[in-house]
Amino acid sequence: MTDDPHxxxxxxxxxxxxxxxxxxxxxxTVAVGRCAGCGRVSTVADTRSYLDGPGMxxxxxxxxxVLLRVVSSPERTWLDLRGLAYLEVDHVTEG
Amino acid sequence: xxxxSRGFTGRRREGAEDLPPGQYLTHDFPxxxxxxxxxxxxxxxxxxxxxxTGARHEWDWAAFTALPRDExxxxxxxxxxxxxxxxxxxxxxxxxxxxxxETSAHYALVExxxxxxxxxxLEDLTDGQAWVAFRYDGEDLDPEHGGPARLLxxxxxxxxxxxxxxxxxxxxHDEPGFWESVGYHNYGDPWxxxxxxx
Numbered sequence: 001m002t003d004d005p006h007x008x009x010x011x012x013x014x015x016x017x018x019x020x021x022x023x024x025x026x027x028x029t030v031a032v033g034r035c036a037g038c039g040r041v042s043t044v045a046d047t048r049s050y051l052d053g054p055g056m057x058x059x060x061x062x063x064x065x066v067l068l069r070v071v072s073s074p075e076r077t078w079l080d081l082r083g084l085a086y087l088e089v090d091h092v093t094e095g
Numbered sequence: 096x097x098x099x100s101r102g103f104t105g106r107r108r109e110g111a112e113d114l115p116p117g118q119y120l121t122h123d124f125p126x127x128x129x130x131x132x133x134x135x136x137x138x139x140x141x142x143x144x145x146x147x148t149g150a151r152h153e154w155d156w157a158a159f160t161a162l163p164r165d166e167x168x169x170x171x172x173x174x175x176x177x178x179x180x181x182x183x184x185x186x187x188x189x190x191x192x193x194x195x196x197e198t199s200a201h202y203a204l205v206e207x208x209x210x211x212x213x214x215x216x217l218e219d220l221t222d223g224q225a226w227v228a229f230r231y232d233g234e235d236l237d238p239e240h241g242g243p244a245r246l247l248x249x250x251x252x253x254x255x256x257x258x259x260x261x262x263x264x265x266x267x268h269d270e271p272g273f274w275e276s277v278g279y280h281n282y283g284d285p286w287x288x289x290x291x292x293x
Binding site (some may be wrong): 010050052053054055057059064065066069070071072073075076077078079080 | 126127128129130131173174175209210254273274276277278279290291292
């Protein structure tokens with residue numbers, strides 16, 4: 001749990017890992033993304049995630065813009081990535 | 096002689112008869128957050144209705160709180176399955192706010208401080224169905240619950256009752272809001288259990 005200047009309690013992007021692991025075959029928290037709002041480039045771990053709403057919201061640490069949203073019903077999951085300009089994923093290498 | 100038996104009616108849980116399908120009763124007031132709590136000083140607060148022609152109707156806090164206000168007791172139904180019954184609010188009816196607004200639009204996009212949005216048909220905001228509420232349970236509305244003012248549309252799931260409301264844009268076309276664009280139902284009637292995209 002992290003305190004921010006607004007006195008808020010949110011979790012960092014690692015808290016989103018469980019939900020995102022159901023969608024991606026790679027560890028998304030170490031992927032690097034660019035905020036479509038302010039251009040900040042960071043790992044997904046270095047974000048603010050809000051897990052207490054009707055869905056999960058991951059926001060930019062720099063500007064609070066929404067990077068991604070996940071909503072799950074019992075039957076399916078919806079993922080909105082429009083707040084990410086890109087997501088960079090390293091290939092897994094042997095050795 | 097005992098001719099009247101209660102045995103066939105079964106035993107109802109408290110409040111169960113008043114709850115939409117799939118909801119449970121809660122007595123506290125859970126706080127759901129999709130982002131940081133907005134703390135908007137009333138000196139800076141404004142509420143704006145913008146019509147489909149671009150005409151703007153704006154109230155600052157003094158003008159807004161000088162309007163006639165309603166005291167209402169309503170039930171809240173959150174899509175995360177909790178319901179809270181008989182909650183007491185004070186607010187300004189959308190009928191009052193829309194009284195001098197000329198529009199033939201059918202849709203409303205509600206906008207909040209912090210960027211949250213939600214959409215609904217304009218007809219769901221009128222006829223005593225919706226308020227911009229600024230007092231809860233006899234006190235000024237806490238920022239955690241959407242203060243200084245939030246929308247209150249109790250006949251729809253609570254995500255439609257946008258916290259920290261700053262304005263409403265009226266339009267001829269329907270634009271999905273924050274949750275409606277990523278899986279949550281466009282209308283959200285709790286009695287028809289309209290939780291998700293169908």
